[in-house]
Amino acid sequence: MVVLVDAKYFGNILCCARKHQNMKTKDLAKMFRISVRQWHRYERGKEPIPENILMAIFHRGFCMLQCKMN
Numbered sequence: 001m002v003v004l005v006d007a008k009y010f011g012n013i014l015c016c017a018r019k020h021q022n023m024k025t026k027d028l029a030k031m032f033r034i035s036v037r038q039w040h041r042y043e044r045g046k047e048p049i050p051e052n053i054l055m056a057i058f059h060r061g062f063c064m065l066q067c068k069m070n
Contacts, residue, residue, distance in 0.1 A: 006045065007042075007045040007046070007047065007048045007049070008044075008045030009045070010042075010045070010048075010049050010054075011042055011043045011044055011045035011046075011049075012043075012045070014042060014043050014049070014057075015043045018043075025039050025040065025043075032053055032056060034053070
């Protein structure tokens with residue numbers, strides 16, 4: 001499947017979600033095993049988010065929703 005979305009669009013979603021959850025950039029960078037600088041590049045839309053990180057974000061998000069529903 002191919003999703004054609006601007007890197008800035010996804011970056012904005014990441015930033016808003018991080019702020020909504022009161023999470024620190026360094027904690028997320030550590031969670032995904034990347035540098036804080038790299039995470040900032042994704043949030044600012046300077047670089048497309050790799051597929052493996054997007055998949056991990058969606059997976060963890062759906063797991064959180066499942067936990068809240070139970």
